[in-house]
Amino acid sequence: MSHHDTLNALHGKHILLGISGGIAAYKLPLLVRLLKKAGADVQVVLTQRAKEFVTPAVLETLSQRKVLCDIFPTHDAKQDWTEHIRLGEWADMFVVAPATAHTLAKLAHGLSDDMLSVLFLALRPERPRLIFPSMDGEMLSAPAVQRNLALLRQDGCIIIEPEYGELASGLIGKGRLPEPETLFKHITEVFATSASKWLAGKCIVVTAGATRERLDPVRFISNFSTGKMGFALAEAAAEWGAKTILITGKTPLPTPPNVERIDVESAEEMLAAAHAYFERCDVFIAAAAVADYRPEHIAPQKLKKDSDRLVLTLVKNPDILLEFGQQKRAHQIAIGFALETSHALENARAKLEKKNLDWIALNCANDPNAGFEVDTNRLTLLSRTGEQHALPLMSKKEAARALLKLTLSKFRTDSA
Numbered sequence: 001m002s003h004h005d006t007l008n009a010l011h012g013k014h015i016l017l018g019i020s021g022g023i024a025a026y027k028l029p030l031l032v033r034l035l036k037k038a039g040a041d042v043q044v045v046l047t048q049r050a051k052e053f054v055t056p057a058v059l060e061t062l063s064q065r066k067v068l069c070d071i072f073p074t075h076d077a078k079q080d081w082t083e084h085i086r087l088g089e090w091a092d093m094f095v096v097a098p099a100t101a102h103t104l105a106k107l108a109h110g111l112s113d114d115m116l117s118v119l120f121l122a123l124r125p126e127r128p129r130l131i132f133p134s135m136d137g138e139m140l141s142a143p144a145v146q147r148n149l150a151l152l153r154q155d156g157c158i159i160i161e162p163e164y165g166e167l168a169s170g171l172i173g174k175g176r177l178p179e180p181e182t183l184f185k186h187i188t189e190v191f192a193t194s195a196s197k198w199l200a201g202k203c204i205v206v207t208a209g210a211t212r213e214r215l216d217p218v219r220f221i222s223n224f225s226t227g228k229m230g231f232a233l234a235e236a237a238a239e240w241g242a243k244t245i246l247i248t249g250k251t252p253l254p255t256p257p258n259v260e261r262i263d264v265e266s267a268e269e270m271l272a273a274a275h276a277y278f279e280r281c282d283v284f285i286a287a288a289a290v291a292d293y294r295p296e297h298i299a300p301q302k303l304k305k306d307s308d309r310l311v312l313t314l315v316k317n318p319d320i321l322l323e324f325g326q327q328k329r330a331h332q333i334a335i336g337f338a339l340e341t342s343h344a345l346e347n348a349r350a351k352l353e354k355k356n357l358d359w360i361a362l363n364c365a366n367d368p369n370a371g372f373e374v375d376t377n378r379l380t381l382l383s384r385t386g387e388q389h390a391l392p393l394m395s396k397k398e399a400a401r402a403l404l405k406l407t408l409s410k411f412r413t414d415s416a
């Protein structure tokens with residue numbers, strides 16, 4: 001991650017920083033300073049015991065906010081008894097560092113007798129909870145502590161394992177709270193990852209590869225498509241958080257991480273697999289090279305080479321993308337590919353209209369660096385609304401990212 005990304009990830013973010021009463025609390029003022037420098041707004045919450053290790057005065061000076069501890073309002077007029085609800089809404093992330101065995105137990109079981117534990121419950125459920133346990137090695141490995149950590153993990157908390165090294169007790173073991181710079185790095189990474197999941201909640205179906213249309217038990221009609229472009233699209237969609245279904249013809253390519261892959265053979269099988277998602281998907285991307293025709297009959301036995309001429313009768317295959325385009329609803333996006341050898345732009349635009357697409361990606365068959373089998377592609381994107389983007393020659397992975405960013409820009413938020 002570059003320095004620039006780091007600053008962006010934290011700028012304007014609201015962080016609740018819960019500090020519980022372990023010796024490692026002395027490291028936290030430095031973390032507050034790092035977070036503030038990166039542009040975050042930090043609200044510190046201490047447990048009663050934490051005050052023995054680090055003073056509110058230091059933390060208030062560095063965070064420029066009143067440090068909280070009790071649930072009930074003090075004489076300070078600025079805190080009222082609904083403050084925990086307001087802060088629960090306000091916070092983008094809850095960090096607990098150090099998290100003592102006692103605080104872990106409270107958080108794992110929903111006990112809420114001070115501001116830290118109440119805020120942990122009041123925080124909006126989708127916000128990340130980042131916990132840094134820190135204690136003596138024996139305590140850390142105690143079954144009760146491990147059980148509580150497992151419960152918190154189950155609840156979706158991110159637990160960062162403590163480091164191995166010299167402990168306050170003088171013993172060497174696992175249990176050290178990482179240095180402030182490391183805490184800072186973890187916090188930044190969580191923000192950067194969640195901001196980059198701009199397709200979370202969307203369902204994207206990608207068709208890829210060539211279909212095979214059987215002639216007899218050992219032969220088929222197909223084409224040179226390898227599925228690389230479709231696999232790259234599925235990989236990028238999944239990386240950005242989309243639920244991704246990849247319906248593919250036969251190919252040796254490995255399934256990208258977090259992608260649900262459905263292997264099919266013929267165009268008809270591909271249509272059946274895709275059809276199950278027609279209603280449910282938000283985006284349908286047809287990158288497959290589907291055979292336009294299939295043999296009318298599949299010979300039950302291997303065809304013999306008895307005669308000098310063999311005439312095959314082919315019948316038209318279903319057009320999967322056309323079928324999706326015809327039935328798609330207003331919120332759904334249909335994206336097709338066109339591989340043209342002549343009048344490329346004109347033909348691509350005609351296809352866009354005919355199949356009722358939102359976008360079509362044109363790759364030119366005459367370009368040796370683009371199209372089938374190679375790892376690079378040169379795409380021209382045309383939209384229904386008349387937009388046209390001629391992308392330069394790039395790797396299929398880069399082309400996939402550029403295509404998704406341009407065609408799905410309406411899903412992008414400011415933080416993406």
Ligand code: C5P
Pocket residue numbers: 207267286287288289290291292317318319320321322335336337338339351
């Ligand atoms: O009409 P043509 O086959 O050239 O259109 C290409 C686009 O339509 C591609 O996106 C391809 O994946 C899709 N297609 C399809 N079903 C077919 C033929 C093409 O989904 N039977």
